[in-house]
Amino acid sequence: MLDTGEVAVWTAVGTSDGLLDRKVQRAQIKATDLAVWRGEDGGVRAWSNRCPHRGMRLSYGFVRGNRLTCLYHGWTYDGTGGCALIPAHMKLTPPKTITVAMYRAAEAGGLIWVASSKTEGEPNFSGSWRAIRSIHIGAQASAVESAIEASPLESGHLVRASSPRAYIHELKDGGRVICALQEINDHQTMMHVAVEGSESLDRNQRIDAWTRRIRRAAEKLIAAAKSNRPVLEGAKV
Numbered sequence: 289m290l291d292t293g294e295v296a297v298w299t300a301v302g303t304s305d306g307l308l309d310r311k312v313q314r315a316q317i318k319a320t321d322l323a324v325w326r327g328e329d330g331g332v333r334a335w336s337n338r339c340p341h342r343g344m345r346l347s348y349g350f351v352r353g354n355r356l357t358c359l360y361h362g363w364t365y366d367g368t369g370g371c372a373l374i375p376a377h378m379k380l381t382p383p384k385t386i387t388v389a390m391y392r393a394a395e396a397g398g399l400i401w402v403a404s405s406k407t408e409g410e411p412n413f414s415g416s417w418r419a420i421r422s423i424h425i426g427a428q429a430s431a432v433e434s435a436i437e438a439s440p441l442e443s444g445h446l447v448r449a450s451s452p453r454a455y456i457h458e459l460k461d462g463g464r465v466i467c468a469l470q471e472i473n474d475h476q477t478m479m480h481v482a483v484e485g486s487e488s489l490d491r492n493q494r495i496d497a498w499t500r501r502i503r504r505a506a507e508k509l510i511a512a513a514k515s516n517r518p519v520l521e522g523a524k525v
């Protein structure tokens with residue numbers, strides 16, 4: 289198992305309903321490159337996105353049953369990260385030393401979260417949650433955080449959690465919204481948003497519009513910083 293500071297806290301990398309059974313997708317958290325995949329047992333795994341053979345990205349691979357196969361030479365890894373099959377040597381039992389570096393993975397609050405093996409606890413959001421969307425923002429995470437804190441979703445209470453790395457909006461009408469940031473690099477951030485409670489088209493649309501306002505505001509902060517224009521602290525976005 290790997291441990292890096294970049295995933296020392298639980299970090300969202302996508303929505304639960306965005307990762308179907310037997311699918312794999314790439315997720316980046318700064319220099320940490322992950323292959324996040326779901327087997328036919330429904331379980332989500334987060335692995336280093338590097339095949340132990342020749343370093344091909346495992347996110348280009350494919351899932352069969354509860355195994356992930358590398359696209360390049362077909363080395364196949366079981367759900368525990370161990371190499372189970374080397375097609376060029378079908379009679380060989382792969383050495384137990386051939387393993388993919390693994391991270392922790394969990395699903396909670398409608399989102400998929402990853403963390404290093406040393407991270408304690410698990411994200412835990414009671415109640416029933418639905419993902420609203422994942423939105424790409426062309427700004428560093430700190431600019432997105434500034435935009436969120438300057439313009440929280442509706443009136444209500446905004447709680448900033450450190451692990452999982454997320455904002456929890458406690459709305460006045462009793463519902464909650466998770467807004468989780470995935471820092472891809474110094475210029476890009478993914479924001480994953482989920483809502484608690486029953487389906488409401490009106491509420492979904494309001495949350496969706498808010499995510500787009502946050503994106504505009506964060507990208508504006510970056511543009512202003514680049515052009516040395518002053519940005520009013522606490523300005524509504």
Ligand code: FES
Nearest residue numbers: 339341342358361
């Ligand atoms: S690089 Fe993955 S099987 Fe060869």
